[in-house]
Amino acid sequence: MLVLCLGAALSLRAAEPAATLTLHADQPGAVINRNIYGQFAEHLGTCIYGGIWVGEDSSIPNTRGIRNDVIAALKQLHVPALRWPGGCFADEYHWKDGIGPREKRPAMINTHWGGVVENNHFGTHEFFDLCELIGTDAYVCGNVGSGTVQEMMEWVEYMTSNADSPMANLRRANGHKEAWKVKYLAVGNESWGCGGNMRPEYYADEFRRYNTFVKNYPGNKIYRVAGGSNGDDVAWTEALMANAGKQMDGLSLHNYTLPTGNWKGSKGSATEFDEAAWFTTLKHTLQMEDLLKKHSAIMDKYDPEKRVGLVVDEWGTWYDATPGSNPGFLQQQNTMRDAVVAGLNLHLFQNHADRVSMTNIAQMINVLQAMILTDKDKMVLTPTYHVFEMYNVHQGATSLPVQLTTPDYVVGTEKIPAVSAAASRDAAGKVHLSLVNANPNTPITVSCTLAGLTAKTVTGRVLTSSAMQDRNTFAAPDAVKPQPFTGAKLDSGKLTLTLPAKSVLILTLE
Numbered sequence: 266m267l268v269l270c271l272g273a274a275l276s277l278r279a280a281e282p283a284a285t286l287t288l289h290a291d292q293p294g295a296v297i298n299r300n301i302y303g304q305f306a307e308h309l310g311t312c313i314y315g316g317i318w319v320g321e322d323s324s325i326p327n328t329r330g331i332r333n334d335v336i337a338a339l340k341q342l343h344v345p346a347l348r349w350p351g352g353c354f355a356d357e358y359h360w361k362d363g364i365g366p367r368e369k370r371p372a373m374i375n376t377h378w379g380g381v382v383e384n385n386h387f388g389t390h391e392f393f394d395l396c397e398l399i400g401t402d403a404y405v406c407g408n409v410g411s412g413t414v415q416e417m418m419e420w421v422e423y424m425t426s427n428a429d430s431p432m433a434n435l436r437r438a439n440g441h442k443e444a445w446k447v448k449y450l451a452v453g454n455e456s457w458g459c460g461g462n463m464r465p466e467y468y469a470d471e472f473r474r475y476n477t478f479v480k481n482y483p484g485n486k487i488y489r490v491a492g493g494s495n496g497d498d499v500a501w502t503e504a505l506m507a508n509a510g511k512q513m514d515g516l517s518l519h520n521y522t523l524p525t526g527n528w529k530g531s532k533g534s535a536t537e538f539d540e541a542a543w544f545t546t547l548k549h550t551l552q553m554e555d556l557l558k559k560h561s562a563i564m565d566k567y568d569p570e571k572r573v574g575l576v577v578d579e580w581g582t583w584y585d586a587t588p589g590s591n592p593g594f595l596q597q598q599n600t601m602r603d604a605v606v607a608g609l610n611l612h613l614f615q616n617h618a619d620r621v622s623m624t625n626i627a628q629m630i631n632v633l634q635a636m637i638l639t640d641k642d643k644m645v646l647t648p649t650y651h652v653f654e655m656y657n658v659h660q661g662a663t664s665l666p667v668q669l670t671t672p673d674y675v676v677g678t679e680k681i682p683a684v685s686a687a688a689s690r691d692a693a694g695k696v697h698l699s700l701v702n703a704n705p706n707t708p709i710t711v712s713c714t715l716a717g718l719t720a721k722t723v724t725g726r727v728l729t730s731s732a733m734q735d736r737n738t739f740a741a742p743d744a745v746k747p748q749p750f751t752g753a754k755l756d757s758g759k760l761t762l763t764l765p766a767k768s769v770l771i772l773t774l775e
């Protein structure tokens with residue numbers, strides 16, 4: 266009986282697909298810009314109002330109007346940079362409406378997102394307060410589409426100048442003596458679409474004009490991001506690099522993952538999906554690699570020294586809105602599938618760290634592939650949040666090349682690589698290896714050769730779940746959360762482990 270059981274176990278193990286990996290600790294690569302783990306908060310749906318801002322008089326515990334539970338959760342992510350106020354909203358946002366006493370601020374219609382009335386209670390001061398509370402750098406998106414050069418110029422003065430000047434004095438009059446730091450500023454958003462429907466050559470000139478008046482006041486140096494392409498629009502990148510490559514520090518790229526790949530019809534449900542939709546979602550997300558290569562190749566032509574960073578300041582899953590919710594609020598649930606999407610994308614960004622200087626997942630709270638969902642006083646952390654928290658260790662570390670041979674994950678006649686990996690060495694010398702198993706059905710054995718690394722211990726955490734659709738809800742907030750991983754073994758300099766089906770794993774080797 267015992268022999269039979271052992272035999273069955275052995276034959277099961279023999280049937281498990283296997284991946285091999287060489288982690289090249291001997292070939293350190295680029296430093297992984299912390300900003301790859303950046304976030305994005307737009308005045309859209311309940312991202313700002315309800316998700317972040319509840320107001321000082323709210324019964325929800327808050328600090329100067331910003332909810333405390335959200336602050337505490339975001340602090341754990343070590344958010345490096347926060348993009349605000351949009352998105353499409355940025356090109357209709359007039360910053361002067363969002364300063365001064367709140368009860369006197371004029372309202373506006375948020376025409377892009379549900380046509381709701383925006384009361385401007387969350388403005389420049391509240392944004393910088395949020396940045397300070399969670400310890401992040403500001404990435405401000407300026408209005409090119411419906412704003413003026415003067416407006417952008419004055420906003421920069423208001424935020425960053427300490428002179429005895431009109432805008433700096435207005436800031437002081439509104440209660441903030443010292444200038445803030447604006448590290449990153451985008452000159453418009455999606456100028457090919459909601460930001461003004463411009464042609465690339467026209468926008469390149471507009472970028473040059475607006476950018477001329479974005480001043481570096483003493484003590485503040487701005488990294489200027491030009492609006493880049495929509496997905497694979499390489500002609501846009503070519504025109505921007507040719508006409509404004511010398512003036513910019515970064516060029517953006519927006520790319521969303523839709524299970525169906527179809528913007529016009531149904532995008533697919535966030536929660537009611539089968540394996541075919543799981544597969545196409547991951548397949549579409551992996552197209553990011555092709556985009557990074559295509560846009561980088563054009564950038565290399567104009568900027569071989571890689572001075573200009575590729576800033577993927579909108580990415581993530583985009584499903585049909587939660588049934589019954591306002592479709593203009595882009596509210597969606599987040600499952601184990603989103604965790605895998607996050608892991609795959611973050612690996613791609615890290616493995617292209619020589620060009621990718623920042624990314625901002627869309628969006629931080631209650632919108633699209635969110636970190637956090639809120640409902641009145643309740644808050645839940647999504648599987649995507651957990652991946653960002655687990656991968657924190659890669660921020661600012663030195664990327665280490667990983668040579669990977671992986672089995673395919675096959676569905677019907679199509680396939681994608683089942684395993685994805687990235688590695689880094691942090692300032693303390695610890696090596697971190699993250700792995701994703703995209704196959705929802707089968708664990709995979711991974712045998713790793715550690716080149717140039719003598720590790721004595723390996724520890725880890727894994728995020729996995731029994732069903733692809735598993736998610737955290739207000740009723741069950743901890744259904745999907747990281748667990749200690751003890752399945753990795755070090756033996757004679759080799760690391761072996763079994764990567765559970767549909768999982769995201771982070772290991773630390775010391």
Ligand code: AHR
Pocket residue numbers: 307351352353354454455579627628633
């Ligand atoms: O993230 C939602 C929207 O998607 C942004 O406002 C816009 O820039 C993009 O089209």
